[in-house]
Amino acid sequence: DIQMTQSPASLSASLEEIVTITCKASQGIDDYLSWYQQKPGKSPQLLIYDATSLADGVPSRFSGSRSGTQYSLKISRPQVDDSGIYYCLQSYSTFTFGSGTKLEIK
Amino acid sequence: EVQLQQSGAELVRPGTSVKLSCKVSGDTITAYYMHFVKQRPGQGLEWIGRIDPEDDSTKYAEKFKNKATLTADTSSNTAYLKLSSLTSEDTATYFCTTSGYPGVMDAWGQGASVTVSS
Numbered sequence: 001d002i003q004m005t006q007s008p009a010s011l012s013a014s015l016e017e018i019v020t021i022t023c024k025a026s027q028g029i030d031d032y033l034s035w036y037q038q039k040p041g042k043s044p045q046l047l048i049y050d051a052t053s054l055a056d057g058v059p060s061r062f063s064g065s066r067s068g069t070q071y072s073l074k075i076s077r078p079q080v081d082d083s084g085i086y087y088c089l090q091s092y093s094t095f096t097f098g099s100g101t102k103l104e105i106k
Numbered sequence: 107e108v109q110l111q112q113s114g115a116e117l118v119r120p121g122t123s124v125k126l127s128c129k130v131s132g133d134t135i136t137a138y139y140m141h142f143v144k145q146r147p148g149q150g151l152e153w154i155g156r157i158d159p160e161d162d163s164t165k166y167a168e169k170f171k172n173k174a175t176l177t178a179d180t181s182s183n184t185a186y187l188k189l190s191s192l193t194s195e196d197t198a199t200y201f202c203t204t205s206g207y208p209g210v211m212d213a214w215g216q217g218a219s220v221t222v223s224s
Contacts, residue, residue, distance in 0.1 A: 001168075032209050036151075043201055043214035044143075044151065055212070087151055091209025094167060095141070095153035 002026050004090055006098030014106050019075040021101045023088035028069055032092035035064060035073045038100075039084040047086075048073060078105045108132040110202055110215035117221045118192055125188045126218045128202030135159045135178060138204040140185040141211055142176065146198045156205065157185060192222045 003026040013019045023033070031051040036044040046055045048064040051071055061076045075082055083105045088098040113127040128140065141156040155166035159178035166174060173196070175188040189196055199219050203211040 034210050036211070038151075043217055044211070045214070046210065046212050049207065049210040049212075089151075089153075089211065094165065095156075095209075097143075097151040097153065100150045 002029060002090055002093050002096050004088055004096050004098040006088055006101060008101060009099070010102040010104075012104040012106060013078060015078065015080070017078065019078050019082075019103060019105075021073045021086050021088075021103070023071045023090075023098045025069040025071070025090055025092075029090045029092035031066060032090055033064075033066070033071045034089045034091070035062075036087045036089065037082075037084050038087065044087065075103075078103075080105050108138070108204055108206070108213045110204065110213055112200075112202055112215040112218040115219040115221070117223065120193055120222055120224055122192055123188060123190045124192065124220055125186055126200055126202075126220070128185045128187070128215050130183045130185070130204070134180075135183045135185065136180055138206050140176070140178060141203045141205055142174070142185075142187045143201045143203060143211075144198045145201065145217075151201075154187070154200075159185065189220070192220075194222050196220060197222045 005024045033051045035048040038044040052064045063074045065072050086101045109131045111129045118124045139156045142154040144152045154170045157164045157176040178185045199217040201217045202215040204213045
């Protein structure tokens with residue numbers, strides 16, 4: 001099974017910072033990687049798919065990238081509304097979620 | 107825009123089964139793979155499995171192979187998740203999601219809470 005190691009587990013950032021969340025795959029996953037945001041009491045929402053493609057309606061301050069088997073979600077100039085929990089998901093071989101990153105924007 | 111409406115909260119006894127529904131509106135269910143995802147209280151997301159309503163083919167995560175059964179009814183545009191031999195470990199919120207693009211969970215239901223308690 002493919003493991004997804006997500007970090008950090010939590011972070012706090014200000015409105016002026018650049019936020020980066022990473023997921024490292026235990027093997028190559030050919031960019032079958034998507035990112036989701038979940039707010040308390042709500043269902044997850046798709047942000048990024050195919051590692052770098054922005055989902056419809058998602059603000060351009062969100063972006064995705066890859067370096068080797070490490071995938072990153074970047075939020076440039078985050079808004080308070082971006083607070084929540086972020087998950088990566090690999091779909092190369094069955095499906096595996098990362099453990100989640102709790103983000104607080106101050 | 108596709109929308110998913112899940113059935114309501116369930117309180118069930120240990121050792122019994124529960125069947126959750128997920129009704130698709132705005133499109134035909136056969137246009138999508140339907141996935142189900144588990145989230146225990148305060149925990150992360152866990153993929154259970156998926157069904158292709160076009161041919162009823164299924165795939166499950168290894169740990170759910172003897173726990174979950176996915177079915178679909180194209181006449182009502184509804185997918186179902188049945189959980190059997192329930193224990194406290196099954197207490198969770200269960201989400202259904204569509205995958206209209208390979209490997210991507212692009213629309214989500216609101217979640218269905220299952221509480222297993224005597």
